[in-house]
Amino acid sequence: MPAEGLSRDAYYEAGLDLLAEGGHGGLTIAALCERLGVTKGSFYHHFGDMAEYVALLLGHWEAEHATRLIALSASVTDPEERFDLLQGIAVGLPHGAEAAIRAWSWNSAVVAAAQQRVDQARLSHLTEAGVDAGLEPARARRMAKISLSVLIGMQLLERPARRASMDDVFAELRNWVVAEDSAGRA
Amino acid sequence: MPAEGLSRDAYYEAGLDLLAEGGHGGLTIAALCERLGVTKGSFYHHFGDMAEYVALLLGHWEAEHATRLIALSASVTDPEERFDLLQGIAVGLPHGAEAAIRAWSWNSAVVAAAQQRVDQARLSHLTEAGVDAGLEPARARRMAKISLSVLIGMQLLERPARRASMDDVFAELRNWVVAEDSAGRA
DNA sequence: CTGGTTCCATACCTTAAGGTATGGAACCGG
DNA sequence: CCGGTTCCATACCTTAAGGTATGGAACCAG
Numbered sequence: 001m002p003a004e005g006l007s008r009d010a011y012y013e014a015g016l017d018l019l020a021e022g023g024h025g026g027l028t029i030a031a032l033c034e035r036l037g038v039t040k041g042s043f044y045h046h047f048g049d050m051a052e053y054v055a056l057l058l059g060h061w062e063a064e065h066a067t068r069l070i071a072l073s074a075s076v077t078d079p080e081e082r083f084d085l086l087q088g089i090a091v092g093l094p095h096g097a098e099a100a101i102r103a104w105s106w107n108s109a110v111v112a113a114a115q116q117r118v119d120q121a122r123l124s125h126l127t128e129a130g131v132d133a134g135l136e137p138a139r140a141r142r143m144a145k146i147s148l149s150v151l152i153g154m155q156l157l158e159r160p161a162r163r164a165s166m167d168d169v170f171a172e173l174r175n176w177v178v179a180e181d182s183a184g185r186a
Numbered sequence: 187m188p189a190e191g192l193s194r195d196a197y198y199e200a201g202l203d204l205l206a207e208g209g210h211g212g213l214t215i216a217a218l219c220e221r222l223g224v225t226k227g228s229f230y231h232h233f234g235d236m237a238e239y240v241a242l243l244l245g246h247w248e249a250e251h252a253t254r255l256i257a258l259s260a261s262v263t264d265p266e267e268r269f270d271l272l273q274g275i276a277v278g279l280p281h282g283a284e285a286a287i288r289a290w291s292w293n294s295a296v297v298a299a300a301q302q303r304v305d306q307a308r309l310s311h312l313t314e315a316g317v318d319a320g321l322e323p324a325r326a327r328r329m330a331k332i333s334l335s336v337l338i339g340m341q342l343l344e345r346p347a348r349r350a351s352m353d354d355v356f357a358e359l360r361n362w363v364v365a366e367d368s369a370g371r372a
Numbered sequence: 373c374t375g376g377t378t379c380c381a382t383a384c385c386t387t388a389a390g391g392t393a394t395g396g397a398a399c400c401g402g
Numbered sequence: 403c404c405g406g407t408t409c410c411a412t413a414c415c416t417t418a419a420g421g422t423a424t425g426g427a428a429c430c431a432g
Contacts, residue, residue, distance in 0.1 A: 023293035103292035107209035149339025
């Protein structure tokens with residue numbers, strides 16, 4: 001083992017911080033290095049170029065942050081509990097980088113691809129949850145789209161996201177889903 | 187009247203086109219001038235600098251595109267008709283610059299301010315519509331947030347926005363609102 | 373203590389985008 | 403036909419950001 005300097009993970013977390021604070025415009029090599037107390041020599045030692053770093057950063061985000069709660073809620077069958085977890089996806093993310101990445105995806109093809117992978121994973125999971133709860137597949141998919149859209153929309157509608165306001169909206173939505181779910185099973 | 191060259195409106199419409207195609211990263215002075223068949227000399231003749239142009243562009247967008255359907259639906263009282271109009275806000279916009287501007291607002295304070303003005307106008311109008319339809323104010327506001335969030339979320343969830351898919355989701359949502367509305371009046 | 377490797381600083385290059393300065397063509401009023 | 407204004411082309415400057423080349427300090431293996 002050689003001398004321990006910075007790890008790649010340090011660059012990932014710093015990158016997510018920068019995204020949360022200044023959007024994708026704030027994510028520059030200079031800003032990264034300044035935050036980590038190093039110069040560009042360090043960055044280009046760990047990564048070939050910016051494109052490679054971005055790809056790895058997105059992979060880190062997908063694995064460590066975006067899909068964690070999805071996997072967590074896979075074992076939950078109660079509709080209300082599931083909605084609490086969905087709520088957690090919205091308000092419990094670290095750094096608030098989620099919304100910044102979504103905005104960024106409008107300007108970058110690779111970011112859009114990563115974002116779409118995450119969205120599709122969440123969408124299929126929500127759909128499956130609805131089906132398990134007794135909804136017919138087509139309706140379950142529409143409901144999943146609505147739920148996910150509300151999550152995304154609330155993230156972008158209020159910045160920073162107000163916890164109380166989000167709780168209100170999600171409570172309203174949950175009541176609806178549960179009611180529809182009961183009607184579907186009746 | 188002097189010799190007629192380009193108008194400012196031409197720069198605005200070209201700017202919205204560029205936003206729709208390449209996001210805010212595609213909106214550059216060089217791209218604008220290339221699209222209009224002129225050089226930078228023309229741009230700096232009509233506008234002092236980029237910041238001034240952006241401010242005017244946003245004003246043009248607010249006045250000509252964002253708030254038009256809001257004013258239009260102000261006279262409609264039937265909940266279902268109103269939802270059709272809301273749907274029109276989502277899918278009937280020219281250029282698809284709406285979503286690009288929303289993404290852009292994450293990186294620019296002035297854009298965020300303009301976006302927020304539009305959002306607040308839509309939100310208050312939707313809330314008022316719900317109250318007129320018989321909902322209690324607090325619930326009407328939550329419903330308005332949900333509706334607007336779905337609109338925003340669907341815009342960003344599917345790119346380009348698929349008309350059929352959006353219709354499905356909005357139909358589902360409309361049924362819900364109408365049902366809640368009837369329940370509220372019962 | 374010597375050679376190699378890791379990790380990073382320094383200095384420089386290149387490109388893209390905003391911005392400026394100036395001149396010229398067209399057009400119009402007088 | 404003449405002076406002024408409008409409208410824009412050309413050329414150049416400046417800055418910020420990505421990228422490169424090189425050297426040096428620290429550290430470990432042998």
